[in-house]
Amino acid sequence: xxxxxxxxxxxxxxxxxxxxxxxxxxxxxxxxxxxxxxxxxxxxxxxxxxxxxxxxxxxxxxxxxxxxxxxxxxxxxxxxxxxxxxxxxxxxxxxxxxxxxxxxxxxxxxxxxxxxxxxxxxxxxxxxxxxxxxxxxxxxxxxxxxxxxxxxxxxxxxxxxxxxxxxxxxxxxxxxxxxxxxxxxxxxxxxxxxxxxxxxx
Amino acid sequence: xxxxxxxxxxxxxxxxxxxxxxxxxxxxxxxxxxxxxxxxxxxxxxxxxxxxxxxxxxxxxxxxxxxxxxxxxxxxxxxxxxxxxxxxxxxxxxxxxxxxxxxxxxxxxxxxxxxxxxxxxxxxxxxxxxxxxxxxxxxxxxxxxxxxxxxxxxxxxxxxxxxxxxxxxxxxxxxxxxxxxxxxxxxxxxxxxxxxxxxxxxx
Numbered sequence: 001x002x003x004x005x006x007x008x009x010x011x012x013x014x015x016x017x018x019x020x021x022x023x024x025x026x027x028x029x030x031x032x033x034x035x036x037x038x039x040x041x042x043x044x045x046x047x048x049x050x051x052x053x054x055x056x057x058x059x060x061x062x063x064x065x066x067x068x069x070x071x072x073x074x075x076x077x078x079x080x081x082x083x084x085x086x087x088x089x090x091x092x093x094x095x096x097x098x099x100x101x102x103x104x105x106x107x108x109x110x111x112x113x114x115x116x117x118x119x120x121x122x123x124x125x126x127x128x129x130x131x132x133x134x135x136x137x138x139x140x141x142x143x144x145x146x147x148x149x150x151x152x153x154x155x156x157x158x159x160x161x162x163x164x165x166x167x168x169x170x171x172x173x174x175x176x177x178x179x180x181x182x183x184x185x186x187x188x189x190x191x192x193x194x195x196x197x198x199x200x201x
Numbered sequence: 202x203x204x205x206x207x208x209x210x211x212x213x214x215x216x217x218x219x220x221x222x223x224x225x226x227x228x229x230x231x232x233x234x235x236x237x238x239x240x241x242x243x244x245x246x247x248x249x250x251x252x253x254x255x256x257x258x259x260x261x262x263x264x265x266x267x268x269x270x271x272x273x274x275x276x277x278x279x280x281x282x283x284x285x286x287x288x289x290x291x292x293x294x295x296x297x298x299x300x301x302x303x304x305x306x307x308x309x310x311x312x313x314x315x316x317x318x319x320x321x322x323x324x325x326x327x328x329x330x331x332x333x334x335x336x337x338x339x340x341x342x343x344x345x346x347x348x349x350x351x352x353x354x355x356x357x358x359x360x361x362x363x364x365x366x367x368x369x370x371x372x373x374x375x376x377x378x379x380x381x382x383x384x385x386x387x388x389x390x391x392x393x394x395x396x397x398x399x400x401x402x403x404x
Contacts, residue, residue, distance in 0.1 A: 065220060167223075171217040171218065171220060
């Protein structure tokens with residue numbers, strides 16, 4: 001039956017209503033996971049707090065496995081689900097830039113808004129800078145359009161790229177996530193033992 | 202380590218292993234039965250032999266004629282530029298490229314309506330659009346285009362026009378000589394009442 005809008009079960013005018021509901025839920029989860037604190041977020045780079053990695057990995061594997069089961073039961077047609085096109089150059093550069101922003105600013109775009117929502121001044125500064133950045137990027141887009149669209153791989157998935165099934169990719173990611181959870185738990189334990197400034201627990 | 206995390210991690214691993222074990226599902230996009238029912242009861246899928254003849258003569262680039270009869274029949278006689286896809290091979294992957302072409306109107310035809318209509322239903326179930334059936338099939342084609350019957354003298358002007366068109370089409374397809382339209386007969390305006398619609402189909 002799904003996805004609902006491409007299958008014309010509901011009209012496209014529901015887009016914004018659904019976006020609002022999902023956005024609200026997303027913000028709630030971010031805030032309750034402690035993402036409005038830049039210490040939690042930047043902790044992943046210093047090894048004392050891997051909550052970012054855990055939350056996003058969990059979200060990813062649950063969505064992956066869930067969607068594949070939905071597809072198996074015939075509740076969703078994965079061929080109709082939008083897949084973001086992969087522009088290799090801009091994604092590599094963008095990933096690097098985002099990581100830099102993450103460790104310097106202590107927020108990612110979504111979490112800066114949860115920080116704004118609870119009145120954090122650093123969050124407000126970050127969100128303002130982020131909006132200015134968006135404006136500059138949009139205005140100057142023609143200058144770097146060539147770089148932006150270079151190495152266009154199209155709407156490709158990992159399974160298609162390596163010629164394996166989506167189920168196998170999901171399985172490998174789950175295994176990777178579980179291993180990552182365990183390893184980061186060990187690192188956290190070791191780093192926190194030598195830490196005196198901050199207590200998280 | 203928190204026991205809950207351990208339980209959740211094991212659950213996640215089991216679910217992921219389950220994904221590897223479930224048989225692959227054919228994600229065949231099918232038309233809903235209600236929609237198919239609606240489409241079948243509509244007559245808009247039919248095109249008349251006259252429309253097909255006109256499109257062939259005009260060289261309509263969007264027309265894609267598909268002959269669903271067996272190969273032997275196709276080789277004996279077929280319409281201009283038709284492609285042969287026997288009904289039993291319609292679902293073969295080799296032929297799928299012919300069906301889903303953008304902006305092309307696929308017209309199925311057989312000796313009569315029945316096989317072409319079956320092909321239409323199968324193609325519709327496979328999710329293709331812009332597909333049509335030539336009403337009456339080749340039998341109707343022979344009767345109307347190749348051997349047109351002159352209408353009665355009391356017939357309407359439209360019927361005479363259609364007859365002239367069919368004679369011209371016949372000449373186009375068979376290469377026979379075109380006789381000049383018989384002004385004596387078509388000229389007589391003895392039309393008593395005008396029939397509302399042009400003769401279309403009816404085979």
